[in-house]
Amino acid sequence: DITILRCGPGTLTHTSPAPPPVDLHGDHLVSVYYTSGSTGTPKGVASTHTGWANRIQWMQAQYPLNPGEKVLHKTVLSFDDSAVEILWPLISGATIVMIPPGLHRDPRAILDHTTRHDIVALHFVPSMLTLFLDEITPHQQPAPTTLRYVISSGEALRPDLVAKFHDRLPPHTHLYNQWGATEVSIDSTSHLCTPHDHHTTDVPLGTPIANNEVLLLDHHLNPVPTGIPGDLYLAGTGLARGYLGDPRKTATAFIPHPHHPGQRLYRTGDRGIRRTDNAITFLGRNDTQIKIRGIRIEPTEIEHTLRRHPHINNAVVTTWQPTPGDYRLAAYITTHNTPDTPDEDTLLTSINTHLTDQLPAYMIPSSITLLDTIPVNANGKTDHKALPQPQPTTTHTHTQQPTTDAEKLIATIWTDVLDHPNPDIHANFFALGGHSLLATRIISRLRTTLTPDIPLALIFDNPTIHTMA
Structure with missing residues (x-):
């Protein structure tokens, strides 16, 4: 069930040493990723070859991969980080191990593949990293020994999660917090997490990666001093062309650089503050956009x-x-x-x-x-x-309670995980507020109670208590 892509030395031994003729330039289009739009029309971020080449080359310089080492590809292709999991190993002669469809949501499967295939690098959003670390137990599921780089991005990384990482994984496994935007070739800053981050209020976003610029500006686009909150703007090689076919939104988000005529800035909508060590700390959004489990909404x-x-x-x-x-x-x-x-x-x-x-x-x-x-x-x-405190949406008609032992077991777990008392056995898990991370917790509870062989797909294929039972 495993697909492995290799690009190693010796593959091109009979070809010319001269580079092949390619009619491409750095400012040509390399990708279009769509992000949520405020009026129901998604925005297509049009990125360039130069931006992505710079991003991937920086990755290899920052986190060197050796020929033959393995990176786990587990991110769905519609999410921009999947490109990093493909292009980064390929430029270094490393190997891509592709996890079977559906298992990218299963932390136990990710841990098993990491151990079985000697994976050296993984990428997570913090919420999924939490579940991955929860699967590591010294006697039953020991930590993988070959893992060298773990990259966290897409959500704010909490100090307690950094502490759990350092507790569960060996010292040679390093955790990096990265931040950026699809509009600037995915990421623009990086921070190596250390035990010092266990005791901070916020884990810093880090400092700019190669050929990227991060600015903290006030409402008049003037720089703010160290220690003063400001709006986060990005510039540099990674900047996208703009939004495909939408010059109005492009002009709103990509504005003239106030200090370098002819260059542009991307208005991220994020707020931050620069520390005395020059690292930047994230302070949240200054507009309505939010991120849930790494997805911009x-x-x-x-x-x-x-x-x-x-x-x-x-x-x-x-x-x-x-x-x-x-x-x-x-x-x-x-x-x-x-x-x-x-x-x-x-x-x-x-x-x-x-x-x-x-x-x-x-x-x-x-x-x-x-x-x-x-x-x-x-x-x-x-x-x-x-606004009043939200409560899980429920209806009061035709509620059917569990009757069999299996239904009662599942209902008890659903009640704990979903914080939803007395769920109807025919109610859909996702309609009750469930999502992939909560599904993982439910399956983990069932595995502990019954058997470790229960697949995560069970709840996605049978999203009611009755059908699961």
Whole structure:
């Protein structure tokens, strides 16, 4: 079931030493990755060969791979980090080990493949890194011995996760925190995590990679001093052309460089602060965009979709954490309140169907709260602090409780992991707020209770308590 790609010495022994003629230039298009858009229209980031070549060459200089060493390719192709898992090993004569489809969500499978194939480099978002480290136990699942580089990006890296990493993995395995944007060839900063990061408030984003520039500016595009918060902008070789076929959005996000005429800056929408050691710390977003499990999401896009439902008058989407670190989406809605407005249970069922038909699973709120009015502050803007605490969406009709021992076991685990009391045995796991990381925790609990051979695919193929049982 394993596909291995090799590009080693000796493969091209009978060819000319001169480079082959290729009609490509550095400013030619190399990729288009689509990110969420605030009006329901995704933005296609048009990147160049120069930007990606610089990024991959920096990777090899920063994290040297030797010919024949192995990198695990486990990121889906629609996510930009998958390109790093392919191009980085290929330029160094290393080997790509491709994990079978579906197993990229299974931390036990990732650990098994890492150990079995002597993997030296892995890439994670922090939420998945947490689950990977949880699988490492000294007696049952020991730490892989060949692993040398672990790269974390896509979400804020927490100090407690750095401490867990250093506790579970040997000293020769290094953890790097990287930050950037698809608009600037994926990443622009890097930080080697050390035990000092266990005791900090925030793990720093690090310092700029080769030929990249990171600026902290105020609202007038003037540099802010060390220790003063500012807006994060990126510049340099990695900068994309812009958004494919959308000059208006390109002009908004890619602005003239205030200090270098003829060059541009990318407005990331992130806030940061520069420490005295020149490292940059992330302070969050200054717009509505959020990241959940490494995926960029525009809440306004979900709000736009909700308002297209025939019974919804207004909608606000935000995030919540039923447990620390478990970020989910929460929606608040008001209705037109006309005679044909259905009862709450029927309305919620209709809304979930509406969202499922138009949005990917990761953009569907796990909590939908019906309000009389959306609270606003003195400026007429949504008062997020006045919104009630979200609760998992549930309906109260036709609830069927578990009857068999298997259903009762699964229901108990679902209740603990989802923080959802008395789930209906026919309710869909994802409609109750489940996602791939929570699915992993459920399967891990079942493996511990029953048998380690239970596949992660069980819950994706059978997403109800009844069908799982």
